[in-house]
Amino acid sequence: MNRLRLCLALICLFAPATAPGGAWPRGEGLGFASVTTRITDGTLPTAPRVRHSVYLAYGLTERIGLTVEVDLAGGRVPKALGLYTLSLLPRDHPWKLSLALGGGTLNGTPAISPRFTLGRGFTVFGTAGWAEAALAGEFTRAAGGQAGKLDLTLGLSPTPRLRSYVQVFAYQSFAGPRFIRAETSLAYRVHRRVWFDVGVSTGITPVRDHRLKLGVWTAF
Template structure:
């Protein structure tokens, strides 16, 4: 099963709310707050898992983006916070966008000392024209190296997005990962994003495991761009 998941990650790309391979415009900022709950339908009476996420980006220049990716799992008592710098590798012309990034941060668990984390990443994306409206496709991949334990977690998310009308987005994300001490997973995460006001969006999403996991969940998020 581990080999199957890694092969899928490579097929989906060597490398949502995230800009992925597209840089933030110079001087532009983006904030996203999300809350996700998931549970195993086969375990009756169990307590759902809960995860709160914070994502922020700021455009330092035409090709350089500064970001923060943080989250907290309430039930496990674990947290992660990574600051990163992403640089566009393309010249901004043509359909394809490619970017590389390097993140530094820490991860921890209640009652334990925080562990430093090094996270390089590679992203690819391109715009799409469809009969239902403009859209995009992208792949974001990361290798999260945990310095003290010398363990490495692999993650790759493939995203397909569509804008059927102004202010509305339909998104399908295929999430894959291989984390130390856990089975490799593949999840499907569709979501609907609706503009609210001039600068905000609301996101309502679902998650369903297809490989290595049996949980299903729901996600509610807010986006603010300015």
């Protein structure tokens, strides 16, 4: 619990402005892509040391979009999902609320994933920021193949070229332990539409491993 309190405190202290989060609609004809690599410290010898993820989002209309998420680790594809997203509030509303429904595979098994995401931008001491909560379910036909996820994000954008943000990830499978980890990241814009993203994360429970994150974002 002490580590969890520390991570939540860091969120309040360090947290990038409107992020590439699911609550914010892209807008018609606008897209976003990111490629991320995470390198573990080897705490779990049997787990892959390097994990890659690809995220693509594209706006079909002002409030409807498509998202693709793919994870790769140890020569396998643990996740490959395509999602249809719907923003439930007007684009200029201060709150951002979206629903998504997707399908694909999780660990090689056909799966569906419904999602609910809530976010809001804010300004604190003249600095723009955002907060977002994403609740997701994962359902497969495998034994114990049902799980719930909660991702919390809080960030600040101290300058137009710099974003710092902290995230807490919680995952609970139907028949397994609850996993919680926290990650703090710093993103820097190197081009009008390109950002470099660097971060570190720590497992809180049940595994206390550490990971280095290296990523690239782009908008199109």
